Amino acid sequence: MSRALIFGLLLALAAALALRCPQLDIRPMHNDEAVNAIKLRTLWEQGSYKYDPQEYHGPTLIYLTFAWMKLIGPVQFAHFDEIQLRLITVIFGVGLILFLPLISDALGRGAIVCAAILIAVSPAMVFYSRYFIHEMLLVAFTFLTIAAGWRYTRNRKPGWAVLAGVSIGLMQATKETFVLSIAAAVAAIFLNKLCNRDPNETANVFSLNRQHLIAAIAAWFITVIVLFTSFFTNARGPLDAVLTYFPWLHRVEGASPHLHPWDYYLSRLIYFHSGRGPVWSEALVLILAIVGIIAAFNPKSRLEGNRKFIRFIALYTIILTAIYSAISYKTPWCLLSFWQGMILLAGVGAMALINLGSQFIWKIPVSCVLLALTVQLAYQAWQVSVPYASNIHNPYIYAQTSDDILNLVERLDKLAPTDAQKNSFVIKVMAPDSEYWPLPWYLRQFKQVGFWPRVPADPYSDAMIVSTAFQANLDQKKTHIMAGLFELRPQTFFELYVETNAWTTYVNGAQRSQ
Amino acid sequence: MNLLADDSNELVPLKPKLPAAAFVGTPKDIPPGSIIEPSVDKSKPPLRIPKDAVNIAPSAQITTSDANAKPDALRKITDGIKEADDANLVLLRKGVQYIQFDFGSPQQIFALVIWHAYDTPKVYHGVVVQLADDAGFTKNVRTIFNNDAANADGRGAGTDHEYFESFEGKTINAKGENARYVRLYTKGSTDGSFNEYTEVEIYGRPMK
Numbered sequence: 001m002s003r004a005l006i007f008g009l010l011l012a013l014a015a016a017l018a019l020r021c022p023q024l025d026i027r028p029m030h031n032d033e034a035v036n037a038i039k040l041r042t043l044w045e046q047g048s049y050k051y052d053p054q055e056y057h058g059p060t061l062i063y064l065t066f067a068w069m070k071l072i073g074p075v076q077f078a079h080f081d082e083i084q085l086r087l088i089t090v091i092f093g094v095g096l097i098l099f100l101p102l103i104s105d106a107l108g109r110g111a112i113v114c115a116a117i118l119i120a121v122s123p124a125m126v127f128y129s130r131y132f133i134h135e136m137l138l139v140a141f142t143f144l145t146i147a148a149g150w151r152y153t154r155n156r157k158p159g160w161a162v163l164a165g166v167s168i169g170l171m172q173a174t175k176e177t178f179v180l181s182i183a184a185a186v187a188a189i190f191l192n193k194l195c196n197r198d199p200n201e202t203a204n205v206f207s208l209n210r211q212h213l214i215a216a217i218a219a220w221f222i223t224v225i226v227l228f229t230s231f232f233t234n235a236r237g238p239l240d241a242v243l244t245y246f247p248w249l250h251r252v253e254g255a256s257p258h259l260h261p262w263d264y265y266l267s268r269l270i271y272f273h274s275g276r277g278p279v280w281s282e283a284l285v286l287i288l289a290i291v292g293i294i295a296a297f298n299p300k301s302r303l304e305g306n307r308k309f310i311r312f313i314a315l316y317t318i319i320l321t322a323i324y325s326a327i328s329y330k331t332p333w334c335l336l337s338f339w340q341g342m343i344l345l346a347g348v349g350a351m352a353l354i355n356l357g358s359q360f361i362w363k364i365p366v367s368c369v370l371l372a373l374t375v376q377l378a379y380q381a382w383q384v385s386v387p388y389a390s391n392i393h394n395p396y397i398y399a400q401t402s403d404d405i406l407n408l409v410e411r412l413d414k415l416a417p418t419d420a421q422k423n424s425f426v427i428k429v430m431a432p433d434s435e436y437w438p439l440p441w442y443l444r445q446f447k448q449v450g451f452w453p454r455v456p457a458d459p460y461s462d463a464m465i466v467s468t469a470f471q472a473n474l475d476q477k478k479t480h481i482m483a484g485l486f487e488l489r490p491q492t493f494f495e496l497y498v499e500t501n502a503w504t505t506y507v508n509g510a511q512r513s514q
Numbered sequence: 515m516n517l518l519a520d521d522s523n524e525l526v527p528l529k530p531k532l533p534a535a536a537f538v539g540t541p542k543d544i545p546p547g548s549i550i551e552p553s554v555d556k557s558k559p560p561l562r563i564p565k566d567a568v569n570i571a572p573s574a575q576i577t578t579s580d581a582n583a584k585p586d587a588l589r590k591i592t593d594g595i596k597e598a599d600d601a602n603l604v605l606l607r608k609g610v611q612y613i614q615f616d617f618g619s620p621q622q623i624f625a626l627v628i629w630h631a632y633d634t635p636k637v638y639h640g641v642v643v644q645l646a647d648d649a650g651f652t653k654n655v656r657t658i659f660n661n662d663a664a665n666a667d668g669r670g671a672g673t674d675h676e677y678f679e680s681f682e683g684k685t686i687n688a689k690g691e692n693a694r695y696v697r698l699y700t701k702g703s704t705d706g707s708f709n710e711y712t713e714v715e716i717y718g719r720p721m722k
Contacts, residue, residue: 031541038535055539257542276600331540399541404704407639411664433538440535451535483663485637485676487704490544493637493678507664507671 005104008113012097016120019381020090020129025082027389028401031489033132034438037085040065041077041444049230051237053244057134058173059227064088064137078445085132092140093129096340099140102147105154107313107344108304108351111292114370115347118285121378122343124269127385127396128333134175135333139340141170142181146316150309158212165216169223172241176248180323181337188315195297195315196308252329259328265335266325268395277393280380284373289317289342292349302355303348310348317341332398392490399489401438408486408496409442412463415498415506416446423447430455431467435492439465464497472497561685563624563717570623571716574615574696580606580709588613596713598633598681606709608702610640610667615696615716616649623688623718626658628698631710632679638709639676640667640701643686645693656693659686667699679703683713692721 029037040062043049049062065088073084097116104112119125129136145167152160171178228237251258272280295301296310303310320338324330354366388394390403416425426448429436434453443449450461455470460479466472468485472495475482480497487493498506572592576585587604591613595602606613623645630638640662647653660672677684696716700709 031538035537038537052537056537258540399543402704403706429535434536435538435541436535437538437541450533452533453536481663481673482675484639484661485678485704487637489541491635492541493635493704503663 002109005101005109005113009097009100009116012113012116012120013094015117015378016094016097016126016129017090019121019126019378019385020093021087023386023389024086024090024130026386027130028403028405029082029438029441030131030133030401031399031437033082033085034441036061036065036132036134037080037441038444040069040080040085044069044077048233050234051228051230051240053240054247057175058241059230060137060141060170060174061088061132061134063227065132080444082132086130089132089136090129092136093125095140096125096143099143099147102144103150103309106150106306106309107348110304110351110354111344111347113347114288114350115344117374118288118343118346118350118377119340121374121381122285122339123280123282123377123381123384124335124339124396125343126381127394128336130385131333133333135336138171138174138178138181139336141167141174142178142337143340145171146185146313152212156209156212158209158215161209161212161216162219165219166223168216169220169227172220172224173227176244177334177337179245181320184316184320184323187319188312191315191319192308192312195311252327256329258331260330262325264325264330265321265332265338268332269335269339272395274393274395277388277391278383280384280395282377282380284377285339285342285346288346288349288353288370290349291352292345292347293318295348295352296345301352304351304355305348310345313341313344317345332396401489402487404487405438405442408465408484408494411483411496412443412446415463415502419445425463426450426461427463427465428452428456428459428461429465430459430470430472431494432469435467436465436488436494439488460499462499462502464495466495466497468493468495561625561687564690564719567622567624567717567719569715570617570621570718571615571714574617574716576613576615578606578613579611582607591711591714594713596629596681596683598631598712600633602712603631604711606711608707608709610699610701611709612697612699613711613714614649614698615714617694617696617718620647620692620694620721621718622690622692622721623696623716624690625688625717626686626696626698627683627713627715627717628686629681629683629712629714630679630700630703631705631712632681634705636679636703636705637676638679638700638703640699641674641676641684642667642669642672642697642699644669644697644699645688645691646695646697647693649695651695651697654693656691658688658691662699662701666701669699683715688718 035056039056043062043066049059051059065085068088069080069084073080096119100112100116107115145164148160148164148167152164171181224241225238228241229235230237270281270283270286293314295303296307296314317338320341324334324338350370354363357363384394384396390397390400416422422445425446427443427446428450429439430452432453436451455472459474464474466474474480474497480499481503483496483498483503485493485495576588576591578588583606590602590604626643641659642657642662643659644651644655644657646655657669659674660669661674661676662669662672665671698714702709
C-alpha cells in the first residue's frame with residue numbers, strides 16, 4: 001500500500017471513530033436492541049441460545065457480542081450497558097473501512113480513500129453503526145464476501161475461496177435478507193458477463209476451480225451448521241434457517257405493519273424534512289455514485305481500478321436497490337446493504353470527477369468542493385447521531401424509544417437505590433400485546449420483575465408500570481399512588497404506580513436531599 | 515407444643531414466580547404528524563363558575579423564569595389563538611420553568627384552563643399552579659394544582675394526576691380564591707425537555 005493510501009485510510013478511520021464512539025448511550029435503547037440484549041442475557045446467564053425462525057434474525061450478533069463481552073464486559077449482565085453493546089456494531093462499522101484495502105486494485109487507490117471517507121461520514125452508516133442490531137454485521141460480511149471473491153479472481157488461491165464461503169455463511173447467520181444480496185450479486189455477475197464480451201479479456205474471470213468451489217461451499221455449510229445449531233446443541237437450527245423464509249415471505253406479501261412505498265429508502269437518503277426538524281440529505285453520495293456508474297460504463301473514461309469489477313459493483317448496487325425498493329416490507333436500516341455499494345461507486349465517481357481535467361486548476365477546486373460537501377455530510381452524521389439521536393425528525397429513527405423512558409427508569413432506580421433493595425423490589429409491568437419493550441433491558445438490575453399482556457388478577461406490587469390503554473386506575477384503593485405518566489414511544493404511554501409507603505419514603509428522602 | 519420453635523409455622527410473604535417478558539418484533543412506527551388521541555375521561559361535568567367571571571388573563575402582565583423569553587412572545591399565551599400550531603407556541607428553556615401573571619390588583623379567581631402543547635399526544639411533568647399575594651411568592655401562597663408527585667419542581671410533592679394534553683385544555687378549579695399573582699410551573703414533557711405554552715385562560719373577577 002502506498003503512503004497516500006495508508007494516510008487516507010487512517011484519516012477515514014479517525015473520522016469514523018470520532019463520529020461513532022462519543023455518547024454511544026445518548027439514544028435510549030430501541031425495542032429491537034433490547035430484544036437482542038435480552039437474548040444475549042439468556043446466553044450469558046443460562047448458556048443457551050436457540051435460533052427462532054419466526055423473528056429476531058440470526059445468531060452472529062448474539063455470539064459475537066457474547067465473545068466481545070467476555071473480553072471487555074463485566075461479569076454480571078445487570079452491569080452491561082448500552083455503550084458496551086453498541087461498541088460491537090461500531091467495530092463492524094469501522095471494519096468496513098479496514099476491509100477496503102482488499103479491493104484497492106479493483107476500485108483504485110484514490111477511489112478507495114474517497115469511499116473510506118464517505119463510509120466514515122455517511123450519516124446512515126454512522127447512525128446504524130451505533131445501533132445494536134444485525135444490519136452493520138450483514139453489510140460487513142457482505143463486503144468481505146465480495147472482497148474475498150475479488151481476491152480469489154486475482155490469484156486463485158483456495159484460501160480466498162474458503163474465506164468467501166465462510167463470509168456467506170456469516171451473512172446467512174446474521175440476517176435472512178442475505179439472500180437479496182446474494183441474488184443481486186449473482187444477477188450482476190451474469191449481466192456483467194453480457195456487458196463485457198471483450199475477446200481480449202481472459203474468459204471466466206469469475207469462474208472457480210471445482211475443488212475450490214467445493215471448499216467454498218463446504219466452508220459456507222460448516223459455518224451455517226456451527227452457528228445455527230448453536231454449536232451443536234440445536235439440531236433443528238439449520239432446518240429452521242431454511243423454514244424461516246415462510247414467515248418472512250408472508251410479511252413481504254403484506255402481513256406486516258412495516259409496509260412502505262417504493263421510495264421510502266431513497267426519500268430518507270436524498271431529501272428528508274419533517275416538521276420542525278432540519279433538512280437531511282446524503283444526495284452527495286448518490287450523485288457521485290451516478291458519476292461512478294457512468295464512468296464505469298463509458299469506455300473512454302479514465303479509471304484507476306478494474307472496469308469489470310466496478311461494473312459489477314454498479315450492477316449489484318442497482319439491482320439490490322431495486323429489490324429493496326420493490327419489497328413493500330421496509331425498515332430503514334435495511335438501506336445499508338445497497339448504500340454500501342453506492343458509497344463504493346461514489347468513491348469511483350469522486351475520482352472520475354477529479355480526473356476529468358488533468359490540470360491542477362481543475363483538480364484543486366473540484367477536490368475542495370468535494371471536501372467541503374464531505375465535511376457537511378460529517379456534520380449531518382454528528383447531528384443525526386447525537387443531538388437528534390432520538391428525535392422524531394431524524395430520518396433514520398423508526399419506532400424509537402422516547403427519552404422520557406429514562407425519567408421512569410431514574411425514578412425506579414431512586415425508589416430502590418441499593419442492590420439489596422433491587423433484589424426484593426417487586427415490579428409488575430402490564431401492556432397489551434407485550435408492547436413493553438425495551439423495559440426488560442432497563443429493568444435488568446431488578447430481580448423481581450414480571451411482565452403481563454393484560455392486567456392480572458392481582459396486579460399490586462411495590463411498583464406497577466401499566467399501559468394507559470388499560471385505564472387501570474390502580475390507585476383507587478389508596479394503597480398505591482399514581483406517580484406519573486411516561487412515554488415509551490410516540491403515542492405509547494405508561495402509568496407508574498408505587499406503593500404509598502415506598503413513595504412517601506422516596507419523596508421524603510428527595511426533600512431532605514434538597 | 516412450642517409453635518415458635520417449629521420452623522414450619524413461620525409465615526413468609528408469598529412470592530410467586532413472575533412471568534418473563536415475551537419477545538416481540540419491531541414495533542410499528544408512528545410517522546411524524548399523525549395523531550392518535552389517547553383516551554380522555556369524559557365523565558366529569560364541566561366546572562361551574564359565576565356568571566360575571568371573565569377571562570382576565572389577557573389584561574395581566576406576564577413574566578417568566580426563562581430570561582431568554584421575550585415579552586412579545588409571552589403575549590401569545592393570552593392572545594386567544596390556541597390552535598396546535600408551531601406559530602402559536604411559546605417555548606421556554608429546559609428544566610423547571612414558570613410563567614407568572616400579575617393582575618395589578620387582587621382578583622377572585624375561579625378557574626384556569628391551560629393548553630401547554632397538544633400537537634402530539636404528550637404529558638407535561640411537574641405541573642404546579644400557585645396563587646400568591648406578592649410577586650416573589652412568599653406571602654399567602656396557595657397551591658391549587660400539583661401533579662409533581664416526586665417534587666421535582668421543589669414546590670412540595672403533589673397528589674394530582676398527570677394528564678394528556680388535548681385541544682380541550684386542562685381545567686383547574688381555583689374555588690374563588692383571592693390573589694393578585696398566579697404562577698404555572700412545568701418541568702418538560704414526555705415529548706422533550708422544553709416547556710411549552712399555547713394558551714392560558716384565567717377566569718375571575720375583581721375582588722369584592
